[in-house]
Amino acid sequence: MRHLWFSALALAAILSAAGTTPPKVTAKLATSASGVLVGRSGKPLANARIFLGSVEDDEEMLMAKIKLSGLPVAQTDAQGRFKLTGFVPGNYTIVYYPAGGPSFTPAEISIKALSAVDRSILPQLKNVEIGTTMPLDERKWASFTLLKGHTFWSQGTHMKIWNATLRKNPTGPYLEVRRGVIWRTEVKDGTQIRMDAWSY
Numbered sequence: 001m002r003h004l005w006f007s008a009l010a011l012a013a014i015l016s017a018a019g020t021t022p023p024k025v026t027a028k029l030a031t032s033a034s035g036v037l038v039g040r041s042g043k044p045l046a047n048a049r050i051f052l053g054s055v056e057d058d059e060e061m062l063m064a065k066i067k068l069s070g071l072p073v074a075q076t077d078a079q080g081r082f083k084l085t086g087f088v089p090g091n092y093t094i095v096y097y098p099a100g101g102p103s104f105t106p107a108e109i110s111i112k113a114l115s116a117v118d119r120s121i122l123p124q125l126k127n128v129e130i131g132t133t134m135p136l137d138e139r140k141w142a143s144f145t146l147l148k149g150h151t152f153w154s155q156g157t158h159m160k161i162w163n164a165t166l167r168k169n170p171t172g173p174y175l176e177v178r179r180g181v182i183w184r185t186e187v188k189d190g191t192q193i194r195m196d197a198w199s200y
Contacts, residue, residue, distance in 0.1 A: 029085075029086045029087060029088065030086075030189075031085065031086065031087050031088070031089060031188070031189040032083060032084065032085040032086075032189060032190070033083070033084050033085075033087075033187050033188070033189070033190065033191040033192070033193055034081065034082065034083045034084075034191075034192060034193070035081070035082055035083075035084070035094075035191075035192060035193025035194060035195065036076075036079070036080045036081050036082070036193070036194050036195075037050065037076050037080045037082065037094070037096060037195050037197065038080045038194075038195075038196055038197070038200075039196065039197045039199075039200025040196050040197070040198055040199075040200065041200060043200065044076070044078070044079050044080025044081075045076055045080050045096070045098055045099070045197060045200060046076060046077065046078045046079070046080060046099060047075060047076060047077075047078075047099035047100075048075070048076045048080070048082075048096050048097060048098050048099055048101075049073065049074075049075055049096060049097040049101060049102070049103055050073065050074045050075065050076060050082050050084070050094055050095075050096050051068050051071065051072075051073050051094065051095040051096065051105050051173070052068075052071040052072045052073075052084055052087060052092050052093075052094065052187070053066040053067065053068050053071065053092060053093045053094065053095045053109075053175075054066065054067045054068075054071065054090070054092060054093075055091070055092075055093050055111075055182055055184055057111070064110070064111045064112045064114070064115065065108045065109060065110050065111060065112075066093060066095060066108060066109045066111060066175070066182070067107070067108045068095060068105055068106065068107060068108060068109070069107040069108065071087060071092075072084040072085055072086055072087050084187075084193075087187065089186075089187065089188035089189065090186070090187065090188075091184050091185070091186055091187070092184060092185065092187045093175065093176075093182050093183055093184045093185075094175075094176075094183070094193070094195050095109065095173045095174065095175050096172075096173065096174050096175075096197075097171070097172045097173055097174065098172070098174070101171055101172050101173075102171060102172070105172075105173045106173075109168060109173070109175070110143075111175075111182060113141065113142035113143060113144060114141075114144070114161060114166075114177060114182070115160075116141075116142065116160070117155065117158040117159060117160045118141075118158065118159060118160075119157065119158060119159075120152070120154050120155070120156065120157055120158055120159040121152070121159065122154055122159075123154075123156060123157050125154040125156075126154060126155060126156040127153075127154070127155070128153075128154045129151050129152070129153055129154075129162055129163075130151060130152040130153070130154050130159060130162075131149070131150060131151035131152060131162075132151060135148055135149045136148070136149065136150055136151070136152075141161065141166070143168065144166045144167065144168060145166065145167045146161065146164045146165075146166055147164065147165040147166070147167060147198075147199035148199055149165075149198065149199045150162075150163065150164035150165070150198065150199065151163045151164065153180060160180055161177050161180060162177070162179060162180055163177065163178055163179065163198055164176070164177045164198055164199070165197050165198040165199035165200065174197070176195065176196075176197065176198060177198075178198075183195065
């Protein structure tokens with residue numbers, strides 16, 4: 001035992017003298033999940049940049065955000081297919097840039113504004129989805145832009161985002177809302193993900 005300890009100490013001294021340090025061993029997660037990103041039209045979003053995101057929120061949505069730092073990134077092929085590797089299984093969303101967008105994204109995105117309401121465009125209606133019969137045009141919503149074809153949920157005098165593709169900045173990133181909340185899915189090893197981009 002003493003001989004092994006001395007050998008390890010001698011090896012460390014030799015490496016130090018040579019100006020090198022022993023390599024650090026880091027455990028890489030072997031998890032992987034594959035998926036497809038397509039528009040509601042069925043058209044694949046080819047060459048889109050995909051970012052796995054962790055949604056952090058609370059009941060009041062006071063600190064609601066999507067964390068992207070340290071999570072897998074992928075790119076879709078011509079059929080919109082992608083593969084994500086090296087993640088802890090859990091509940092995630094997907095943030096993306098269509099083809100030609102940047103290859104990086106902020107470390108986190110605040111989504112607090114998505115819980116806000118606005119004056120309804122049809123105040124006489126209550127508990128009805130607005131925008132299903134005639135597509136609504138692009139619209140600003142705080143620091144986001146709701147792309148054409150989004151829908152609202154009418155609450156009488158007010159309405160909230162219901163189904164939409166949202167763009168954070170002039171070039172993205174883009175995220176999806178369904179039934180008033182950020183789109184999410186359970187992702188574990190071997191999961192098959194399908195996300196439909198509402199406005200495409």
